[in-house]
Amino acid sequence: MSEIDYTRNVSLRLSKVLDEIGVNERMVIKRRRLQLINETIWTIGQQLVLNEDMNIYSLGSRVEGTTTLGLHSDGDLLYTLPKSKVIQDWSEWEPGVENLLMIQDETVSPGYCLLQILREDAPLPEENAYHQNWYRDRIGRVLLKNSIVNIGGGDERVRHGPAQSMDERPGFFGRDIVLAMTCQQWPLQARQWINQQGEGQWPTNDMKQYCKGTGCFVVGVGSKGSVNEELEWRISTSIAERFLMFSLNITQIRCFVLMKMILKTFITTQCPDSISSYMCKTVMLHCISSTDNNAWNENTLLICLNYCLTVLYNCVINDYCPHFIIPENNLMLRRFTPVTKQIILDRLCYIISSNGSALLEIECDQLGSRIENTFLRLKEIVPEQMSCLISGELVKNAAYIVNDNITVLLIETNKINHIRILLQILYIYLMKLTHDMNQGHNKLACSKIAKFLSMHLGSALASINLQSERGVCRKSIVLMTLGLNIDVASGKLKLASMFLCTGDIERTEFILKNIEEGYDLNIVEQVCKCYDFRKTKHKKAFDKLCYETDNEYTLLQSTTASCVRFLRCEINCCPCELQHEMFRSSQQDLPYRGKKDIWMDLAVVDSLPYLYFLQYKTYSHLRRHRDKQAAISNLAKCFVEEPNFGHRETALNLLGQCMEQENRMDAALTCYLLSLKIRGRNNAAKLHICRLICSMLGPVLQ
Structure with a gap:
């Protein structure tokens, strides 16, 4: 086989294997689309909670679509600080905000800048360095230290350069969070890039003009080894780079x-x-x-890879890798020790000279064995298998x-004791969202x-009406109806709860039947992020549907079931059996709450067990014994059939109360004890056990 035929053959097989593990056009687009939706949701949630005009940007491999399941790429998020404005010219100064003048002179490392603090009342330099993170230099300028971004990181975060890293937790990816300040103008050091043109005519002039309009960020890290390391801020063109990757x-x-x-x-393990x-x-x-x-096509993938590795090899030899947009910024400056450098060069030389055979050693995503199988023809490549799994994970x-964002919003709202203020906050949130729905991709x-x-606003209004013994107003029902299809079940279950509490059993039964018909147990995935636990694999039918459907909005409605949540202001729309969950913590239990347990002042239950519980209550009212027993049997069975429930202890508490109503006291006690085994503290099961024992001993003591 000639050299040309060999490289073409290997390139095509490599392309097929990468297609098999989800690196294909369809999955790249799906990753990008869903990650950009996530970016908008993060931004909206933070803006509502903080009431500030901040933005969150998703960066790196996950939004670019340049990752696989085996690479375990972290999610990179950039948070802009809303109260600060970085300017490059005095004419950009604005009153009433923290104006920071970007300084790029001979004392600053290429690709970095200093930030001089200006007065808020006049376009003049600040003269007093009275803040711990402010520093007066030798010529009298008051500069901002980059250490200020350490504030508010939390115990679970570790500082890595400009990022605060949150390690991977069971069922969740790790996340790097970068705090940044926005500069509307394209950085001075990058202006030369706009005018230069490479041999490949890429990026085009139109692309560069778009990049120029994205401005830049400054992030809190200095050049390693610089005399101004604690004062320098890195200039980041992340949005422009993301656009180029797209x-x-x-x-x-x-x-x-x-x-x-x-x-x-080959490299990270040793260096x-x-x-x-x-x-x-x-x-x-x-x-x-x-x-x-x-030159970049499926037939030449191996040639392109070796070319990139050869350029990387030369960069390491020369200790020089210029930033793509700010070439004066050397990414490899003072990066390697002599020993590390030699190891890297030896490894790269081995890979390049192998002409593709070294790739057989890659265990990530079983790449090596998959390539080998294509040569041995052991099995046909089925790209859909891995793509289905990835699609399910993305959705x-x-x-x-x-x-997660809804929980944070509800917790902030639940802190307000005055019901009228609480309703006003929910209403303001809703009006802001309605306004933003006209903003293109935010919709x-x-x-x-x-x-x-x-849904929560309508439920809260209905609860007020029920407390004052008035009928539920039409406005409450209209508001709740707007949220009926947020997912497969949770919105409808809240509406069914309200009708049950009003005594409208017929409408309750109608809604529950509708939920049961739409809740396909082979497809629907329960969604709970109230606290961390290791999730099992998705259902295959769920993954397949997520792969075949490109409308993510429809998928979220038809394939997922969220927790059902009740704020304390909704207590009258919540069955009395579930109300106990709002008061799960005694004074002795409160110190044992973790940082992730902010949801514990709400009543929260997984959708499927709550569906069966409401069926039990409804059929009890209708005196339909067979249907009632089927409901309680389904409630007991769903623990075995659905491993991804988050609030298993709450479901057991509901099952126990059903057993009490069936006069099966021993079974009820067993349920409560199992509930305590799952969560020993901050569990309403303690209250139920005390109450149950008192009821059992009452006749004896009399």
Whole structure:
């Protein structure tokens, strides 16, 4: 076989294997679309809670679509600080905000800047360094230290450069959070990039003009070894770089994924914190810019990979890797020790000279064995298998993020004791979301959160009416109806709860039948992010449907079931058996709450057991004994059939109270004891046990 035929053959097999593990055009687009929806939901949630015009940006591999399940890429989030404004010219100064003048002179490392603090009442320099994070330099300028971004990190976060890292937890990816300040103007050091043009005519002039309009950020980390390390701020063009990554073709994306797999397999294990995936990305962008775009196709993947690795090798030899947009910024400056450098060079030399055979050693995503199988023809490649799994994970992760933000909003609202103020806050949230729904891509995210809040606002109004012994007003029902289809069950279950509490059993039964018909046990995934626990694998039918459907909004409605939550202001729309969950914590239990237990002042229950519980209550009222027994049997069975329930102790408490109503006291006690075994503290089961024992001993004591 000739050299040309060999590289073409290997390239095609590599492309097929990467397609199999989810690095294909469809999955890349799906990853990007869902991650951008998540970005909007994060931003909306924070803006509502903090009442500040801040933004959150999703960056890195997960939003670019340049990752696989085996790479375990972290989620990179950039939070903008809303009260600060970085300017490059005095004419940009604004009154009433913290204006920071970007200084880029000969004392500052390329790609970095100093931030001079200006007065808020006049376009003049601040003269008094009275804050612990302010520093007066030798010429009298008051500068902002980059250590200020350490504030508020929390015990669970570790500082890595400009990022505060949250390690991977059971069922959740790790996350790097970067606090940044926004500068509306394109950085001075990057203006030369706008005018230069590489041999490959990429990026185009139109792309560069778009990049210029994205401005930049400054993040709190100085150049390593610089005399001004604690004062320097890195200039970040992250949004422009994300846009450039979105323009790459599938072969270029596959090449980058392979570079990261090589990095993880051959280099990071021996030399951690040496070459980063960002350096690999930068090298690849330089390579794309210097070659014809037509050279990047499935037939030439191996050639493109070796070219990128060769350029990376030369960068390491020379200790020089220029930033793609700010080339004066050397990403490899003072990065390697002589020993580390030699190890990296030896590894890269081995991989390049192997002409693709070294890739057989990659265990990430079983890449090596999959490549070998294509040569041995042991099995046909079925791209859909891995893509289905990834699709299910992406959709469920989006559902988690929606629920996480809703929980935070509800907790903040629940802190307000005055019911009228509470309703006003919910109403303000709803009006802001309704306004933002007209803002293009925000529509889906705003609509999703607005429906949740509408449901709670309607339920709270109904609870007030029930407390004053008035009938439920039409406005309450209209508001709750708007949130009926937030997912498969939770919105409808809240409406059914309200009708049950009003004594309207017929309408309650009608809604419960509708829920049961739409709740496909083989597809629907329960969503709970109230606290961490290891989730089991998704249902195969769920994953398949997520892969085949491109409308994420429809998927979130038809394939997921969120927790059902009741605020204390909704207590009269909550069955008395569930009301106990709002008061689960004694004074002795409160110190044992964790940082993630903010939901514990609400009544929260998983949708499926709550459906069976409401059926039991409804059929008890209707005196339909057989249906009632079927409901209580389903409630008991669902613990075995559905392993992803979050609030198992609450479901057991409901089952125990059903057993009490059936006069099966021993079974009820067993349920409460099992509930305590799951959660020993902050559990309403303690109250139920005390009450049950008193009722059992009452006749004896008399």
